[in-house]
Amino acid sequence: MAQRRIKFAHRSTPPIGQFLDVNGHRVHAYVMGQGPDLVIIHGSNANVRDMTMSIAPALSERYRVILLDRPGHGYTPEVDPKGASLKTQALLLRDAALMLGAEKPMVMGHSFGGAIALSWAIYAPNNISGLLPLATCSNPWTTPLEAIYRLASLPIIGWPFSFFVAAFGYERIIEKSLVSVFEPDAVPTGYRANFGVDLCIRPQSVRSNALQRLNIRNQIKTLIPAYSDIVVPTEIVHGTHDFTVPISAHAEKLVTQIPNAVLTPLVGKGHMPHHSDTKAVILAVDRLYGRVQENS
Secondary structure, three states: OHHHHHHHHHHHOOOOOEEEEEOOEEEEEEEEOOOOEEEEEOOOOOOHHHHOOOHHHHHOOOOEEEEEOOOOEOOEOOOOOOOOOHHHHHHHHHHHHHHOOOOOOEEEEEOHHHHHHHHHHHHOHHHOOEEEEEOOOOOOOOOOOOHHHHHHOOOOOHHHHHHHHHHHOHHHHHHHHHHHHHOOOOOOOOHHHHHOHHHHOOHHHHHHHHHHHHHHHHHHHHHHHHHHHOOOOEEEEEEOOOOOOOOOOOHHHHHHHOOOOEEEEEOOOOOOHHHHOHHHHHHHHHHHHHHHHHHO
C-alpha cells in the first residue's frame, strides 16, 4: 500500500523544477522570474509547491524567485538518517543557490524554513543580503512533540510506523492539519491539489519530517546567542493569531534579538500569511529590498 502511494504521489505531483547536483546530493529547485535574487524556504511537512500558488508568482514579477525543496521533502532526498540539522540544511540550500548564480540573495523562510533562514544568516553571512523570517519558529517552546512525530522518529519502530501511517491514515491527518495550520484563516480553494499532499505522506517524508521536528527545538537554543551577530537587514512578518507558532513566543522575542530588525504583525492572521495576506508579505519583501539597496 505504501509503495503504491509513493508511485501515485510521483505521478500526480511530479517535479516542477530542475535537479541540481550539490556536492553529490540532489536538490530540487524551481526558479521563477527575473531581477534581484530571492530564495524562499518552505516550512515543515511541505515542499516548493506551497509557495507556487500565490506568493512566488506575484514576487516573480520583479524578483528572481528561487524555491528549494528542503532535504527529506518534495524531491530533495534526506541527507542525514538522523534528520538533517538546521545548519546542514542551510548550507546545502546556500550551495544550491550559489549553483544558480545567487551569491548574496535575500532569504525568506516560512515556519521551520525560517529557522533555516536564520541559520543561513549565521553560518553563511557572506552569502545573504537580507533576511525575512515569516511566521518563524525562533525561540524555545514548551508544547510537546505530537504523538505521530514522536513515534515516527523512534530508532527501531520509526520506519515501520512511517510506512504504516503512509499506507493507512496519514492523509486524513494531513487534511485535518491543513485546517489547523491555516486557522483562523480558511484553506484557499484549490490549495490541496496545488500543494501536493501526496508527496508529504510518503514514508521517507514522514520519517524525515518527524526527525527534523524532534531535533529543531534544541538546535534553535544553540542559535539564539548568535542572533545578535546577524547584521543584514531583517524584516520579520508574523500573524497575531498564529496558533501554530505564537507571535509572543517567537517574533516578539526575535525582533529584540537581531539588531535593527523590524517586526510587522499581521492583525488577525494565522500561520500562513503568504496565502492569507499575500500583499502584506510582498510589501515586506519590497521593504527588505529597499533596505538592502541602502546598505549596498
